[in-house]
Amino acid sequence: KGKAKKAAKLATKEIKRAAVLGAGIMGGGIAYQSAYKGVPVVMKDIRQDALDLGMNEASKIMGKLVDRGRMDHKKMAKVLSSITPTLLDEGVKGVDIVVEAVVENPDVKGKVLAQMESIVDTDTILVSNTSTISIDRLAKNLKDPSRFCGMHFFNPVHKMPLVEVIRGEKTSEETVAAVVAYATRMGKTAIVVNDCPGFLVNRVLFPYLAGFAGMVDEGVDFAGIDKVMERQFGWPMGPAYLSDVVGIDTADHCTVVMADGFPSRMPRDTSSAIAKLAAAERYGQKNGKGFYNYG
Ligand code: NAD
The missing domain is CATH 1.10.1040.50 (N-(1-d-carboxylethyl)-l-norvaline Dehydrogenase; domain 2)
Known part of the structure; x- marks a missing residue:
C-alpha cells in the first residue's frame, strides 16, 4: 500500500522548475520552450558566450512573435525573466527535473549526469536529450537509474511537435509518467519508446x-x-x-x-x-x- 502511495505521488510529481545543461542549439531551445509554457528554468553551460547565445535565440524567437502581433512585450519579458542562466553546477539545486543537452559523447554525458546526481535532491528526475546513445548505457553512470530516462526533442525545439521519451531497463513508470506530463505541458506530443541506439527517429x-x-x-x-x-x-x-x-x-x-x-x-x-x-x-x-x- 505504501509503495502504491509513493508511486501515485511520484506519478503526479509535477515539474514546477526545471534545469537544462547545455545552452546550445537544443539546450537553448528546450529552456525557451519550458519558460514559454510557464515552467521556469535554469540554463547551465560551461561557456558564458553559449549562455548569451541561448538568451539571444529566445529573444529572437519571441521578437518574431511580437512583430506578428502574437505576443506582447510583457509576456516576452516574463518568459525571459523565467530563464536563469548560470555557469555554476549549484545553480540547478532545487529543480524537479534536469534535462542534459551537452555534446553527443557518452563519456562527457556520463560524467555530467553523475555529477548532477550528486548535487540534486533524491527525487529530482534526470533526463538526457541524447540523439542516439542508449539510455541503459548512460544509466550505468548513475546510482539510481530509476529516476532517469531519455527525453529527446527535435530541432528547432519551439517548432517540432515530437518528443521521444525513452524508457531504460531500470526507469520507473513514475519517472516516465512525469516526463510525459512535462513534455505535454511544453506543448509537445510525447511517444514512449524502448531503448536502443537512435531510438525511433534517428x-x-x-x-x-x-x-x-x-x-x-x-x-x-x-x-x-x-x-x-x-x-x-x-x-x-x-x-x-x-x-x-x-x-x-x-x-x-x-x-x-x-x-x-x-x-x-x-x-x-x-x-x-x-x-x-x-x-x-x-x-x-x-x-x-x-x-x-x-x-
Ligand atoms: P551544441 O554544440 O549546439 O551545444 C552543446 C552545448 O553544451 C555547448 O554550448 C557546450 O558549451 C555545452 N556543454 C558542453 N559540456 C558541458 C557541460 N559539462 N555542462 C554544461 N554545458 C556543457 O549541441 P546541440 O546540437 O545542442 O546538441 C546537444 C545534445 O542534443 C546532443 O546530445 C545532441 O545529440 C542532442 N540533439 C541534437 C539535435 C540537433 O539537431 N542539433 C537534435 C536532437 C538532439
Whole structure:
C-alpha cells in the first residue's frame, strides 16, 4: 500500500522548475520552450558566450512573435525573466527535473549526469536529450537509474511537435509518467519508446544520412542531391542542409554511435563526407560553414 502511495505521488510529481545543461542549439531551445509554457528554468553551460547565445535565440524567437502581433512585450519579458542562466553546477539545486543537452559523447554525458546526481535532491528526475546513445548505457553512470530516462526533442525545439521519451531497463513508470506530463505541458506530443541506439527517429534518419554521405564520397554533388530531395521528392530540406542544421559535429558523433550500435547495418566510415567536414571544423549553421556557407 505504501509503495502504491509513493508511486501515485511520484506519478503526479509535477515539474514546477526545471534545469537544462547545455545552452546550445537544443539546450537553448528546450529552456525557451519550458519558460514559454510557464515552467521556469535554469540554463547551465560551461561557456558564458553559449549562455548569451541561448538568451539571444529566445529573444529572437519571441521578437518574431511580437512583430506578428502574437505576443506582447510583457509576456516576452516574463518568459525571459523565467530563464536563469548560470555557469555554476549549484545553480540547478532545487529543480524537479534536469534535462542534459551537452555534446553527443557518452563519456562527457556520463560524467555530467553523475555529477548532477550528486548535487540534486533524491527525487529530482534526470533526463538526457541524447540523439542516439542508449539510455541503459548512460544509466550505468548513475546510482539510481530509476529516476532517469531519455527525453529527446527535435530541432528547432519551439517548432517540432515530437518528443521521444525513452524508457531504460531500470526507469520507473513514475519517472516516465512525469516526463510525459512535462513534455505535454511544453506543448509537445510525447511517444514512449524502448531503448536502443537512435531510438525511433534517428534509427531511420542516420542510415539515410549515411546513404547520402556515401553518394557524396562517390563524387555526386551534395547540392544536387538536396535539390532532388526537396523539389522533386518533396521533403522540407535535403540531407546536406539538414546536416548543417543539426550540426556537422553532432551528426558525426551520432553516425559513430549508430555504426557501433548496428555494425551490420551502418558503415563505420571515418573518412565520410560528414566526418571530413567535422575534421575541418565546418560544423554547419552553428559556426557559419558546413556543406554550405552561411553569411
Ligand atoms: P551544441 O554544440 O549546439 O551545444 C552543446 C552545448 O553544451 C555547448 O554550448 C557546450 O558549451 C555545452 N556543454 C558542453 N559540456 C558541458 C557541460 N559539462 N555542462 C554544461 N554545458 C556543457 O549541441 P546541440 O546540437 O545542442 O546538441 C546537444 C545534445 O542534443 C546532443 O546530445 C545532441 O545529440 C542532442 N540533439 C541534437 C539535435 C540537433 O539537431 N542539433 C537534435 C536532437 C538532439
